[in-house]
Amino acid sequence: MWRIAEDRRVEARPQAHQVGGGSKRSSGGNRAAAGSAPVREQPGSSDPGRSSANQVPSSRSEVDGRLGTMARGGMDRWRDRLALVTGASGGIGAAVARALVQQGLKVVGCARTVGNIEELAAECKSAGYPGTLIPYRCDLSNEEDILSMFSAIRSQHSGVDICINNAGLARPDTLLSGSTSGWKEMFNGFSVAPSPVQMDPHWRHPTALPGPQVNVLALSICTREAYQSMKERKVDDGHIININSMSGHRVLPQSVTHFYSATKYAVTALTEGLRLELREAQTHIRATCISPGLVETQFAFRLHDKDPEKAAAIYGQIECLKPEDVAAAVIYVLSAPPHVQIGDIQMRPTEQVT
Secondary structure, three states, rough: OOOOOOOOOOOOOOOOOOOOOOOOOOOHHHOOOOOOOOOOOOOOOOOOOOOOOOOOOOOOHHHHHHHHHHHHOOHHHHHHOOOEOOOOHHHHHHHHHHHHHHOEEEEEEOOOOOOOHHHHHHHHHHHHHOOEEEEEEOOOOHHHHHHHHHHHHHOOOOOOOEEEEEEOOOOOOOOOOOOHHHHHHHHHOOOOOOOOOOOOOOOOOOOOOOOOOOOOOOHHHHHHHHHHHHHHOOOOOEEEEEOOHHHOOOOOOOHHHHHHHHHHHHHHHHHHHHHHHHHHOOOOOOEEEEEOOOOOHHHHHHHOOHHHHHHHHHHOOOOOOOOHHHHHHHHHHHHOOOOOOEEEEEEEEOOOOO
């Protein structure tokens, strides 16, 4: 296993009410020791692209073991550093936040409503995970809210080392007859509040709508502010991950997905543009897209909000990805050696055709 530990500082873990309190990294801590080998994935239960029945975790302990096994060694250098996860109140965002806390990171999980994040933080603490989840209320449709969040992270911690833009808002507005308000909601993030329903205690099948997960503008604002946070602290090994979609790589024949797909193609282009700008800036900060296909969250119920039976049928046709599969892909990306940049992971359920 490869690891970077020579310059690690050990600091007190922040209290739950704080945004954070960790260490500042410099460019000297971003390279692996010479001759070391990366942790590589073997086909099997830890493969984020597999969804056969014998690989779906049946308990939280199995999920924990799966993520722990695949990340040992590669995630050591991230321990006690800070990751921001947007849209962390359910679905993929909650699974990613939990996985990072399990690996020993301080995680700021933000959403417009934080009750579910507070429950997850308590669950992680009760499970004895080495990291800390800090809930933060932020309306991602409001730039001032975003800037205030980054200011709070700066004052209570020092800044962001990993930014996970968990974008995934969809409305059933077609190109020929869709509403301008629906288009604005997908593009700008003027999203409606989530339904006040209960969450599954194991977070495998969330039954509440996720928090605002803004597809383009909030993603770009968070990316800009995360980079500036890294730059001002001379962090040279940070990582920005955009949770994209297979809809950012192909257009489905369903008209209700066409505008949504356009926003996801924008995320694909933004991630590659970010990679190029990071190279021009001569930094080793990395940019990655993770593009899942059908994931069992509330996405279909939001897209087909007037036809819940149709939404349920989408998830019943095949064995879908789980939020933990996407979280495993995030851990895989962060576990790669600093000289390896994974540009895009495209992942579908094995049974998904398009």
